[in-house]
Amino acid sequence: MLHEQWDKLDQVIRKAKETIPETPVWEESGTVLSVDNGIALVKGLANVKNQELVEFSKGTMGMVFNLDEHLIGVMLLGEYKHIQAGEQVKRTHKVAEIGVSHDLLGRVISPLGIPLDGLSLPIEVKKRLAIEQESPPIMHRAPVFEPLHTGLKVIDSVVPIGRGQRELILGDRQTGKTAIALDTIINQKNEDVICIYCAIGKRISSITKILQDLKEHDALSYTIVMLAGAEEAPGISYIAPYAATSVAEFFMHEGKDVLVVYDDLTRHARSYREISLLLERPPGREAYPGDIFYIHSRLLERATHLKEEYGGGSITALPIVETQAENLSAFIPTNLISITDGQIYLSPKLFQKGHLPAVSIGTSVSRVGGKTQLPAYREITSALKLSYAQFEELEAFASFGSRLDEATRKVLDHGQRVRQILNQPQYQPMEVTEQMGVLLAVVSGSFASVSLEKLEEAENIVRRLVREDDDLRKILLQGMKLTPEWKDDFLKRVQELFKKELADS
Ligand SMILES: Nc1ncnc2c1ncn2[C@@H]1O[C@H](COP(=O)(O)OP(=O)(O)O)[C@@H](O)[C@H]1O
Ligand SMILES: [Mg+2]
CATH class of the missing domain: 2.40.30.20 (Elongation Factor Tu (Ef-tu); domain 3)
Incomplete structure (x- = not known):
């Protein structure tokens, strides 16, 4: 009996010994x-x-x-x-670190790579990338030359964005910032661009709506959504944009074009401020810590277009910032304006008047994208920004009710038509050649005889004309300039169609 027990004890000890590593493990x-x-x-x-x-x-x-x-x-x-x-x-x-692979496409993940969409599909990790990476050196960077079309006429015409550019979207709350970013993602369906939407500090309800929108417009298959919810620890919000950028870099190094939307960096800055204050770091302007500029610049410096020998991919960054009471000179907005290559400013006044998207043309710029615009498009819209500014000035005067001379009347009529054409409903991005056709018609005055009520109908006629004419589209997409004869011919066809189909206008 004693013998048996002895044997058992011996076995237990032997087994335990096997599990003890030969060398002790150092753990701090x-x-x-x-x-x-x-x-x-x-x-x-x-x-x-x-x-x-x-x-x-x-x-x-x-x-x-x-x-x-x-x-x-x-x-x-x-x-x-x-x-x-x-x-x-x-x-x-x-x-x-965050685990990355092609399995991430179509998924919703946390900044640590944990799936949040409730799907039982596993995400097979191909590589683990640190969320903080050095930005590529200047010698690895190529100029930005390929356009990234948002599908929004007002942006693609006057503030065009190039692949590898950083363009800030800013405006007060509820001015359509997220809407522009989502439309841009939806427009990448046939463009071979991978999209990453990084939601920072958002409430569950707004995130659910965004996911639904992406799914409804078939945009999820090429999109990765990264979520850092408002109810989570501020650290999660803080690391989210860096993690999203690491995922983007994985695809960029494979030679892909990637679009990253950071929605929004105001909340990111606030999380960082919260963490810093809790850790008793000295507060500076607006109680933000001294290195707040650095945390955003080192993030956005990672967006670039790589030279062919280093992969040739690109990351286009669309950071979003929320202003308060239209104050563009607050700390975080000015920082980001100076870091990015331009900004799209959304005005609450335009939004209230129903001019949507509420892009303020005078305050928005794109410092790199102009070079990437299709030459024909650039030619069509070259004078648009200036003439639009003149129109807005005249309109402000005209509202005093003085009698107007014929020339002023004409400028106002023309301006109103341009403005209405630049309006665009949400979720309806427009193909770039159709945009060019419509804008060529409006800047050349083809819509002058069309009443404002019939404008949409007229626009659809021009869009159809472009869509159904492959040669025309080829000419618009090619890098060549438009000859005067070609333009006359196009405008004549537009007029003929108007005559036939808008007979009673
Ligand atoms: N072009 C548009 N046409 C119609 N409605 C729009 C357009 N852009 C935005 N909206 C609406 O305006 C509201 C605010 O837009 P949102 O993008 O959420 O604003 P923000 O992100 O600036 O807070 C939403 O209800 C959205 O559907
Ligand atoms: Mg928003």
Whole structure:
């Protein structure tokens, strides 16, 4: 009897011995002192590095953010309600990473790569990329020369965007910023562009609507949605845009063109401010910490167009910023205006008047995109911006009710038609050759005889004319200039169609 028990004990000991590694594993751990608002203060971990991931109980991760003499400030990246003072924290010797692969297309993920769409499909990880990457050196960068069409007439004509450009979308709340970004994503359906929509600090209800819109317009198959919800720890919002950019870089290095929308960086800046204040970093202007400019510039510097020998792909960045009471000179908007290659400003006044998209033509610029515009398109719209500004000035005068001479009347009539043509409903991006046809007709005055009520009908006639004429489309898409004879011929055909189909106007 005793013998048997002895044997059993011997077996147990042998087994236990097998599981003990030959060399002892070195593990460094510290102790949690306090947890609050997504920040943990930790003691110990003498050798931990800045930005290193540390592991709390139940697998919750945190990123080391502050290294003081005796205390370590950790930004928590997940559920933290269960973390208690006194428990252990372990080093991981790793920085924050995200798993990337082609499986991500069509999925909704968290900034740490965890699927959030409830699909049981696994995401097979091909590579793990650190969320913070150095931006490509100047020598690896190629000029931006290919256009990225948004499908919105007002943007593609006067503030064109190129692949590899960074264009800021800014405006007050509810002015159509997200709508422009979504339309741009929807317009990439046949353009071979991979889209990433990074939602930062949004409420679940608005995220659900955005996902539904993307799905309804068949845009999910080439889109990755990254979510950092408003109810999550501020650390999640803080890392989201960097993680989204790492995913974009994976595709860019494969030679793909990628579009990344950051919606929005105001919330990103606020999360960072929250973390910094909790960690008692000194506040500066508007209580933002001193390195707020750097966190955005190092993010947007990663958007670029690579030279062919380095992959040839591109990342186009559309950061969104929310202004308050149209104050463009607040801290975060001015920072971002100076970092990006131009801005699209949405005016609440235009929005109220129903001029949608509410792009303020005078305040919006694109410093790189002009070179990428199709030559024929550039020719058609070269005078548009200036003549539109003149029209707006005249209109302001005319509203005083004075009697107008014939010439002024004409300018106003023309301007109204241009403005109405530049309006566009949501979810209806327009193909670029159709845009060119319509804008050529309007700037040449073909719509002068059409009443404002019939304008939409007339526009559809021109669109159809372009759509059904392959030769015409070829000419518009090619890099050549439009000859006067060609233009006359086109406008004559437009007039004939108007005569036939808009008979009673
Ligand atoms: N071109 C448009 N035509 C019609 N409605 C639009 C257009 N652009 C935006 N909207 C509507 O305006 C509202 C605000 O747009 P949204 O993009 O959410 O604003 P923001 O992101 O600036 O807060 C939404 O209800 C949206 O559907
Ligand atoms: Mg929005």
